[in-house]
Structure formats: structure tokens, C-alpha cells
Amino acid sequence: MKPMDILKTAVTNSFRSKLRTSLTILAIFVGAFTLTITNGLGTGISNYIDTQIAAVGSSNAFTVTKTDTSGTPGSGPQKYDPASRRVAAGGRPGSTALVLAQSDLDAIGRISGITGVSPVTRLSPDYIQWAGHDKYQLSVSPLAGATPQLDAGSGLDEAGSQPQLILPSSYVAPLGFAGEAQAVGQDTVIGITDATGKAHTVTARIAGVQQSALLSAGGAFINKALSTALADAQDTGAPAAAKTTWTAATATFAPSSSRQVQDMKSKLAAAGYTAQTLDDRIGTVRTVINGIIGVLDAFAVIALIAAGFGIVNTLLMSVQERTREIGLMKAMGMGSGSVFALFSTEAAFIGFLGSAIGSAAAIGLGTAVSGALARGPLSDLAGLQILAFAPLSVAAVILLVMAIAFLAGTLPAWRAARQNPIDALRYE
Amino acid sequence: MNTPPPDPSEIGFPMPVPILAARDLTKSYGRGPDRFDALKGVSLTIDRGDSVAIVGKSGSGKSTLMHLLALLDTPDGGTIDVDGTEARSLAGRRLNALRNSMFGFVFQQFFLNPSSSVLENVVLPLKIAGVGAKERRARGMAVLEQLELADKAKNKGANLSGGQKQRVVIARALVNNPQVLFADEPTGNLDTATGRIVEDILFGLNRDHGITLITVTHDHDLAARFARRLFIRDGVLIPTDEEHAA
């Protein structure tokens, strides 16, 4: 029998008992629908996280701090070490962090693979103001290599001498702009107080407006020129030690494999520094989300396995019903292989129908729901499509379901194939 | 190899090799105390173009013998040669090819697929043989013409009278131009007039196309029309039908 004839016959046969086939397809539909939805959820959320990560920093950079080797809380007071300086750190009150000096930056720069080290200066501007409108508090994040998602304008010019910033979209209306488009290209005034309490102002141009996003709470992105200008203003009159110590540094490296990254990390650790990539910091969020999606996937697969038994049952009944027909075909010279192919093709076809309809319904419904959510409850998180359907993963779901269906079909198909023609013809 | 078994060989075909030769066929059903010997050593030879009736009462082993000769079932003992080749040596593909193109079967029941059209039912052996759709149609229609069923080609298998069904079954058996046509009680389910028409078709095929005809029947009037009759009782061939006064 030609493969095309086997396929056609299998398709025709699957529609012979419409009610039974429909019920089996319905069972597969439920599994495929669920699996497509959970898959879409995974794709949607991880797409979002990826763009968010890109928005807060480069993936080719470590945030390096000095490893705090002081004992665990409760182990008594630590001996004073004149070589290490501590500053108050964020986090729980009273906690401190070791600072980095120029010698530390040099040491980090000597680690093989590190292409550049720059200190992270903590800048605390007082306000931002545009054209005499109200002043608003501002925090800035000078993370090199960040590619924030822009609503308007363009990215920062890191090489130029003009101080620039990317304004979070939430500032647009308060600062007095009519819209995002108007804000782009405007000069704002940033106020900052120096160590002696004297107020300074720096003029900075708005290069672009950033989408409101989950991970951008760090504040406005600024370019090198602006961060230098702000740092100069802030450090006026500060003791020399404060100018040359930092709590953290950004160490950049060339695009590397995760093994190379791991290698650099352990070298830094050996030298007494803690290095974290952005992925490290965001990793836990991802792990939790992947865990949740994994559980949902497991439920979908359980549903599919249940549907698989439905296929076994449906086909066993078909084989039973068609015993004589199988006998007749074998009597006419149909090989066991063709009989097997006929029934397993039928199983795979039923699987295909169920999964194609299930996936199509999931995509239709999911896109509608996700669109409604993005416009409604999730509208604060610009760019979040909670359900995203990648063609490849939808195809993978369909193929997986067809494979399960095919496997379910092998038992009945094998039963059909091994029948002796005359026993089959005598069967009443 | 082909030592002539007890065979009247009244037919003067110059063929050196018989198309079917069976020796000492035995076949039992069941095991232990339930064991039933359906055939107890049957030997026969059938030449090309012959028309043979296998005659016996119900339960005498006619169908069993025909199934063995048609290679649908394997004997417990004895050998069958098809066109000089020992059947036991055939397996898989070659056996399937033989069943498909050399033999045609008309079973006791019709075994038509009621939801398929008459034409689809008829071309099933061609489909199994891997013949293309166009040629299938042409050959299917040709054989339906031959059996005066062309106008029923599109009917569903279920919507036919008994005689029409039997003719469809014969068309199906003929579509792949078999050399041997087996028929198991082909008129058993038909009224006398319709049965007569079907008989005429079968003998016409034997006479005009040289198809070897092997028919199982318990009808002595039908048996009388064949060139040869093999009488069977309780699983053995007997020389005459005197004891079979119907």
C-alpha cells in the first residue's frame, strides 16, 4: 500500500465512528490546550524578563564587591583591621560593607578576561526640574551597557561630552511636558548637594523616555558625561578618602561562554571579591517562574497521558470492530507492516486533530486574554504580554501530542497487525 | 517432485506443473480433549484452467481445505505447491504478493465495507498492491462493466441487494486479474434465480478467461456443472458422492 493511501485510509477510518473519535479528540484537546497555554505563559514571562534584564544592564558585566569575610552574626565583635574600611550599607540597619580602593580596582582589572573596571559611584541628586516647573526627586543609575526599552527618543551617547539622561516615563507629566515626544531633546536641571552642604546644578539633556517597567526602579539612566559632572559636583569639598573609595565596581568582559564567566568569577572569588552578573541577581526570579510553569506543564502532560489511554481504548474498539476488515485486507495480501502503519497513522492523526484544534484554541483565547490583561490589570508593566506563542514551541507541543498518540496507537495497531487472516474472517 | 496423487487427470492440458498440488494435508482445531481434526490427510492436484467443485456436507471441512489451498491458513501437516513452489518456503512479501495478485477470493460472507462506495470496495486489492488512484479507477470501472454493475459504482456497499453484493464481491476478486478464483458457497446466500446468474458469471470467467475456478459448495446441482468434483466427508476425500444424497 502506498504511504499516501495509508494516510488517506487512516483519515477516512478515523471519521467512521464520529462520536467516539470526537470524544477522544476532546480529551486530547484539553491536554494540548493546557500545554499550549502553560508554554505560552513560560514564553511570555521569559520574553519579558529578557527585555527587562536588557533594560537594567549589560549581560557582559559583573558587579564586583569586596567579599565580607567577617563572621556570621553572633560570633562576637570583629577585630579592627586598619587596612579595610567600612561604610554603611543598604539592607538591614547597622549593616556595613567593605569598600573598594583604587588598588582593588587594579587587582580586579588584572584578572584575565576582564576588559575594563569602573567604580560605581553612589550619586544622590536632590531634584530634577524643567523650565521653571516643579522640582521632583530623582535617583540615577549609571549602569554601563544597559539597553532600556524606550518609548521615545534614542539611547544615551556614552562617548560624547554632553550630559544626557533617559527619563522614566512616569516623570513626563509631573515635570510639565505635554507628552513624551516633547520631552525628548529638552534640557533639564539636576540639583545636587556637595559634601559641605552647598547646592550645585548640572544641566542634562533628555535623550529618550523609558517605558515603565518591572525592574527599572533604580531610577533614570545617565551617560558617562552626566555621571562625571554629578560626581564632580557631589565630591566638591569631600575628604580625599571618600573620593577614592567605592562600595562597588563594574567589571566588563568580552562576550563569553557561561564556563568562562564561571571561571572569571572563581578567580575573582579567590582574589577576595564577590562578582555577580545580572543573571545571577535575576536568576532566582527565573527559577521560581520556571518552577511554577514546570508544575503546570506536568498537569498538562498528565492530562495528555489520560488522553493517551482514551486513544488506546478508541483504537482497540476500532480494531475489534474491524477485525473482519483487517482479515479481508490481509487475505488480499496486505502486509502486517501496512496494517500496523494504518492503525498507528490513525492514532497519530487523531492526536494531530486534537492538538491542532487545542493549540489553535489556546492561541486564540490566550492572545485575547493576554491582550485584555495588557490593556487592563497589567497595563503598568509596559511590554508584558503574559502569553506569547512561539511557533516552534507550539509545533513542539503538537509533535509531542502526536508522539503520545502514536505510542498509544502501537498496542492496538500491533494487535491488528498480528491477526491471522482466517481467524479474523471467522470472527463474528 | 510432483508425484501425481490419486488424480483422474481427465483434462488434457499439456501443462507440466499443476497450479496447485496438495499432499497429506492435516488440520486440527483446538487442543487436548477439545481437539477436532478437521482435515485428516487430503491430497489433490489442480491444473491451470481447471474448474473444480469441493462438495460435502456442512462441517465436513470444505472451507478449511479451501483456506489452506488459498494460503490463508497453514496446515498442521502436509505440503502445498503453488505453481511448483512449495508454499512453506514463501513468507512475508512473496506470500502477500501471491495472495494479492495470483489468487482471488469470494468468501462465504460478503465482507463489504458498508460505508465505502462499490468502486472503493472493488479496488481494495489494487490499493493494497500499491496501484495508483487513476489506474485503480479505470480497472475498477472495467471490472464493474464486465459484471454489469457500472451504474452502481457510486452506491454505498450497504445499499445493494444480495445478488448485487455477490457480484461486487466477485468483481473485487477479479480486479487484480487472478489466475485462481476461490469461491466459498458463492450462491449460498442467494435465491435460485440470482444464484444461477452468479454461477453463469463464474463459469464464463473459467471458460472465456481461463481462470482456474475452485468452488466450495454443498449444492449438487451446482457441483454438476464443474469439470471436476472432489467429495469430502469428515476431513477426507472420498471417491464418489453416493453417500451424499442431498
Ligand SMILES: Nc1ncnc2c1ncn2[C@@H]1O[C@H](COP(=O)(O)OP(=O)(O)O)[C@@H](O)[C@H]1O
Ligand atoms: N476456528 C475453529 N475452531 C474450532 N473448530 C473449527 C474452527 N473452524 C472450523 N472448525 C470446525 O471444523 C470443522 C470443519 O469446518 P469447515 O471447514 O468450516 O466446514 P465446512 O466449510 O465444510 O462447513 C467443523 O466441524 C467446524 O466446527
Ligand SMILES: [Mg+2]
Ligand atoms: Mg464452510
